[in-house]
Amino acid sequence: MKIVFIKGLGLIGSSLIRAIRMQHPTFKIVGVDADEKACAYALEHKLIDQAATDLNEAAIADFIILATPVSTIIKDLQQLAELSLKEKVIITDVGSTKQEVLKAAIPLQKKGITFIGGHPMAGSHKTGVTAGRADLFENAFYFLVNTETHDLAYLQLQQLLQSTKVKWLLISAEEHDQLVGQISHLPHIIASALVNQTQNFFADSPLGMRMAAGGFKSITRIASSDPMMWSAILQSNSQIIVEQIKQYVDELESIKLAIESDDHDQIFSFFESAKNSRDQLGPEKVGQLPDFFDLFINIADQIGSIANITQLLALNRINLVNIHILEIREDIDGVLQLTFMRERDRIQAENILTRNHYIILRRS
Incomplete structure (x- = not known):
């Protein structure tokens, strides 16, 4: 049985866990987070099988994922270099900068441990373990840093995260x-x-x-x-x-x-x-970069105008991530900006709103 150890159960970490669960339901997932409530939530909702207390418990893992801020990732890589890890373990991170992370991983690599720098270009206005979604990364670019790592290791990591449905892109740390x-x-x-x-x-x-x-x-x-x-x-x-x-x-x-x-x-x-x-x-x-997808529509200056739109979207199970009134003044129409995480949600919303006689001003 493969064991995945992940440190950091926030938006990115918990979303990766959900995707791994979909593709590899038999894998054991061990998680650790500085926030005890995040660990408790992850256990209760079966995101993880076991809550770890510190990084030492990563010694049993086949995959180690560091999903914390870059400064913490660097410290964790230094600590991992002092541990006795599995011979064929693959360590990766999701940090948003890569050169400093790669430098911190050098002691690990000198010991023959595989490290692959990674960065999924996706996010949300929501944060924390409760905001995680298996489809958060769908169609987003996922950067992998090009080093002397064997191609098989890249393939194994991609297979682990196959359900994320990302677009893999090999790139140098400097680029x-x-x-x-x-x-x-x-x-x-x-x-x-x-x-x-x-x-x-x-x-x-x-x-x-x-x-x-x-x-x-x-x-x-x-x-x-x-x-x-x-x-x-x-x-x-x-x-x-x-x-x-x-x-x-x-x-x-x-x-x-x-x-x-x-x-x-x-x-x-x-x-x-x-x-x-x-x-x-x-x-x-x-190629599709992760982004928000917006619709701009006319709304009348009437009580319940916005509620009618949000209720219509909710009844059709369309996930709306943000709503913003750009301009509305007495006796004139306003402009309502609806923001979606996925393009298919925007397309579906546009079709439904058009059928209900709303005027679409533009999309972006």
Whole structure:
């Protein structure tokens, strides 16, 4: 009987467990988490067969999955290098940066232990063991770091996680950190900086932040992420992120100078270039990246308008992950943004709402 040891029973860890259960119901799963309530929930709902007290109990495992913040993963790899592990054990992680993690795994690899750096590009606005879902990663890219690891080990890990239905992508640690730095880490910094700057700008205007809705809330949504997690991410990818911040500041400086000099052509080019690049994003271009799928619909300024829509979706068992009123004023229609985790949910919702005479303004 294969034994899977997983440390970290949050959203990602518990979702991986659920997927493993589907594909390998006879495997024994041992879990550990700093939160005792998470372990109790996982036991009660049969996500794990046994709750461990510490990393020492990983010595019996055929697979070890580290699903904690990067800083903890690094410490755990150092501890695992001191343990007597199974000869053919496969150790992997789900950390969002890879170069520092790979460095920490070197002592393990020198002992002949297989380590595969991993990173599933998926998430949710919900957190914790109760938020886990077996289909959380469906159609998302799952990065595996390309090292001297034998191909068979990659295959075994992919077979373990087959029910996640991810798109595997082999990548170097440096390329991974550059990529996620630009498309994930930098946007989180920008969103947070914009919220902080806006808060300071409206410090003497109690109405200011209350009026910050619509596009502002949409582009700063990710600023609501866990501060502790993002502090650890930036510290583990600092050199790359600093350089990307410099390039972004240069871009802002360029458009600032164009505005100061009233350079219409450069200002137009700035927006045109961004629009053309943004319009080319999508699964038909580079494959399905994990994302949220939105519908924007008209709603009347009437009591019960939103409740009618959410009830309609609930009756058809469509999972709605977020709802946001972009604009609604007295005596005019408003715009309601409905957010879905999966594209098929958005398509089904669009069909149902259209049949019920709702006007779809756009989708993204």
